[in-house]
Amino acid sequence: MPSRPAERTDEAAWHAPGPQAELWLDYDPAARELPGFALGRRVLSGPAGAEVTGLHRAGVRCLRLTEPVRLCADAPPASARALMLLREATAQGLAVLWRAVCTDGCAARRRFHHLYPPERVAGAPEEVVADWRATYFPSKCVVRRGPGFAEVRDRRFGTLELFTIDEPGHLEQLDALAEGVGTDLLPDAVRRDLTEAGLIAEQAGRAWFLPMRVRRWPFPSLTV
Incomplete structure (x- = not known):
């Protein structure tokens, strides 16, 4: 019985409004300063895939998450949802300006290194962000669905790992x-x-899939 109130609180927190993002119509920092390119702030409370698809169709090419995102296993629901949003935005080819927080060393393990790199990671050495940026490329960990199977191609840890589900x-x-x-x-x-x-993360009582769907195939495709 004592666990039930906590479960209800977690469920409510998971469905709370957010995350919040600032939106622009261009990747270029100089262009983002021009009149008409800034779209203001928006709370992205819907499913991550649907939210990012809607933003991309509306012309959004860059967004900034207004709150830091915790990477660790004890991350709150808001951070877990922000990371799923980052996964979808990265898959769509959007630029994402965001700040991460890590206090248990997980950022150095490259679990999230397929996501668009953060501007900084509070609590982690500077070389963690440097490594993230130096090794990042589009479609670094992707899933493709076929009839009766799904294939994951994962290069987060250097070499190509293939998984067939x-x-x-x-x-x-x-x-x-x-x-x-x-x-x-x-x-x-x-x-x-x-x-x-290594294909799911568990945070805030939820498990979520780390690989991103293939939306934009990079060139040359052999890098994936």
Whole structure:
């Protein structure tokens, strides 16, 4: 019984408004200063994929997250949702201005190094951000869906790692994992296998899928 109020609080926090972002119509810092290029601030409370698709169709090419994003396992719901938004924005080719916070050393493990690099990581050595920026390239960790399977191509840790997901029970969870699913609702085998492969993050009582969908294939494609 004592755990139930906490569960309700976490659920409410997960669905609270946010994150908030400043929006621009151009990548170039100089262009963003011109009249008409700034679109102001917006609270992005919907599903990450739908929010970013809507922004891209509206001409948004750069956004700034107004609050720092915690990377660690104890990150609050707002940070977990911001990271999923970053995943979708990176997949769409948007530039993202953001600040990260890390106090447990996770930033140096490259788990999130497929996301658009942050401006700084509070609590981490400067070389962590330098490494993130130096090694980043588009589509560094992507998932492609096919009939009856999904393929993940992952270069976050230097060499190419390939994962094929073809078990029906695993495939059934991918759409839910894209927006975060309660860890207690995730089948044990799915949670174990995707955790061992380094393909999910668990924060705020939710598990969410780290690889981004292929939206823009980089050139040359062999880099992926």
